[in-house]
Amino acid sequence: MTIRVAIAGARGRMGQEAVHTIMKNPEMELVAVLDYKEVGKTLADTKLFPQSYSTPVFTDMVALHKKTKPDVLVDLTSPESVYQHTSQALELGIRPVVGTTGFSDEELEELTKYAQTNKVGCIIAPNFAIGAILMMKFAEQAAKYLPDIEIIEMHHDQKLDAPSGTAMKTAHMISARREMHGQGHPKEKETMAGARGADYDGMRLHSVRLPGLVAHQQVLMGGEGQLLTIRHDSFNRGSFMTGVALSVKKVMELEKLVYGLENIID
Numbered sequence: 001m002t003i004r005v006a007i008a009g010a011r012g013r014m015g016q017e018a019v020h021t022i023m024k025n026p027e028m029e030l031v032a033v034l035d036y037k038e039v040g041k042t043l044a045d046t047k048l049f050p051q052s053y054s055t056p057v058f059t060d061m062v063a064l065h066k067k068t069k070p071d072v073l074v075d076l077t078s079p080e081s082v083y084q085h086t087s088q089a090l091e092l093g094i095r096p097v098v099g100t101t102g103f104s105d106e107e108l109e110e111l112t113k114y115a116q117t118n119k120v121g122c123i124i125a126p127n128f129a130i131g132a133i134l135m136m137k138f139a140e141q142a143a144k145y146l147p148d149i150e151i152i153e154m155h156h157d158q159k160l161d162a163p164s165g166t167a168m169k170t171a172h173m174i175s176a177r178r179e180m181h182g183q184g185h186p187k188e189k190e191t192m193a194g195a196r197g198a199d200y201d202g203m204r205l206h207s208v209r210l211p212g213l214v215a216h217q218q219v220l221m222g223g224e225g226q227l228l229t230i231r232h233d234s235f236n237r238g239s240f241m242t243g244v245a246l247s248v249k250k251v252m253e254l255e256k257l258v259y260g261l262e263n264i265i266d
């Protein structure tokens with residue numbers, strides 16, 4: 001069976017890569033894209049894609065659903081729109097595969113309950129790159145032995161959210177494994193606000209934004225006389241595409257929400 005896929009955010013950095021990925025996949029068909037403004041009737045009209053890309057563009061998910069009946073919605077938009085897109089897709093019975101970051105813990109909880117109650121598959125993947133998933137898993141394992149941890153994430157300067165979804169997910173995974181743990185000197189004091197970064201259960205998260213970067217993260221784990229650095233670099237957005245295609249296939253087998261690709265890879 002061919003999987004009918006819709007993409008929200010198709011004109012973006014990730015969205016454009018995802019369009020080509022789905023177009024090239026013989027098991028999938030790109031049946032629609034969702035935009036928030038009129039950009040033409042088809043993908044080709046946006047001038048970002050070849051003339052042969054005749055996929056229709058919609059600005060309303062209900063109309064998109066009615067006309068094209070997608071199985072899956074891949075969301076690569078922005079932190080402001082992702083919650084609304086995901087909940088609307090779930091209500092319509094379209095399985096969301098979400099790469100967009102910026103969910104609050106409460107939103108994740110609500111979507112998890114909704115997907116479970118209504119038995120609709122959903123994948124929320126803060127990072128689709130296999131190397132990044134391994135970085136998170138290795139850091140989670142190492143935290144048992146080296147619980148003093150600081151995370152430094154580094155991204156291009158057009159990124160809207162900080163800390164990154166990957167840094168949040170890494171902290172979340174580590175936190176579930178280690179005891180509540182104070183770090184640094186108990187009397188330490190910031191003489192400039194933000195100098196010690198964000199605090200996630202005692203772990204410090206630092207966000208770097210610079211032109212030239214794509215997506216990079218280091219997990220620093222310190223112990224007596226030693227430092228373990230676990231680092232991952234995405235040098236281009238092709239690094240995320242195997243994970244996008246895998247998620248589109250896997251979500252078809254799910255009847256609940258899965259948060260993080262570490263839960264679906266063997």
Ligand SMILES: NC(=O)C1=CN([C@@H]2O[C@H](COP(=O)(O)OP(=O)(O)OC[C@H]3O[C@@H](n4cnc5c(N)ncnc54)[C@H](O)[C@@H]3O)[C@@H](O)[C@H]2O)C=CC1
Pocket residue numbers: 008009010011012013014015034035036076077078079081098099100101102125126127128129165240
């Ligand atoms: N999970 C992962 O592996 C990755 C996730 N991301 C995340 O994906 C998201 C998109 O990243 P980029 O492609 O770099 O951003 P971008 O800004 O290049 O693209 C976002 C696109 O979404 C469109 N958009 C915004 N609001 C919309 C709405 N309401 N409806 C439809 N389209 C809308 C914009 O017009 C734009 O074309 C970000 O949240 C980013 O953090 C980025 C890279 C990898």
Ligand SMILES: O=C(O)C1=N[C@H](C(=O)O)C[C@H](O)C1
Pocket residue numbers: 101126127128155156159160163164165166167214215216
């Ligand atoms: O905005 C990005 O570019 C990325 N966003 C995701 C995140 O917030 O972790 C994934 C990757 O780091 C690229």
